[in-house]
Amino acid sequence: MYMVPAFAGLGAPHWDPYARGTCIGMTRGTNRAHFCRAALEGIAYQSADLIDCMTQDSGIEIKELRVDGGASKSQPLMQFQSDLLRVNVVRPENVETTALGAAYLAGLAVGFWESKEDIVSRWKADAHFKPERPEDEMKKLAAGWDRAVERAKAWELPENES
DSSP states (O other): OEEEOOBTBBOTTTOBTTOOOEEEOOOTTOOHHHHHHHHHHHHHHHHHHHHHHHHHHHOOOOSEEEOOSGGGGOHHHHHHHHHHHTSEEEEESOOOHHHHHHHHHHHHHTTSSSOHHHHHTTOOEEEEEOOOSOHHHHHHHHHHHHHHHHHHTTOSOOGGGO
């Protein structure tokens, strides 16, 4: 099952303000756990879409993905992200790095920290996730995501076309 969370349209890299959220692939056996998993996997698919776009535009392949934020606490999400991208995913001990980064910059500005290297040395990994699922299985799942996204696109019509 795929959940495309296009509740306010799709942003980068799809840029479709008329897309709408959808769940595709439900059966009579679909239950709450399937919805939860599809929601988590949707985060990974969206991230992969952006990373793939950045890779194509820059010509630079990523070697490792460092993650943060509340969603990074989800072991299944981080493992799926690693499997999907085919790279190691690394989660830091402190996942609230936005606030920490602001504090580090302020401390650097007032001389509390001696250098950027001093700050970098304080970063510590909490968990590493390595690709485990077969690549062909992940390609098949990604193709299903692409199909689901295409079905979510242009669901609404512009006002002048209704």
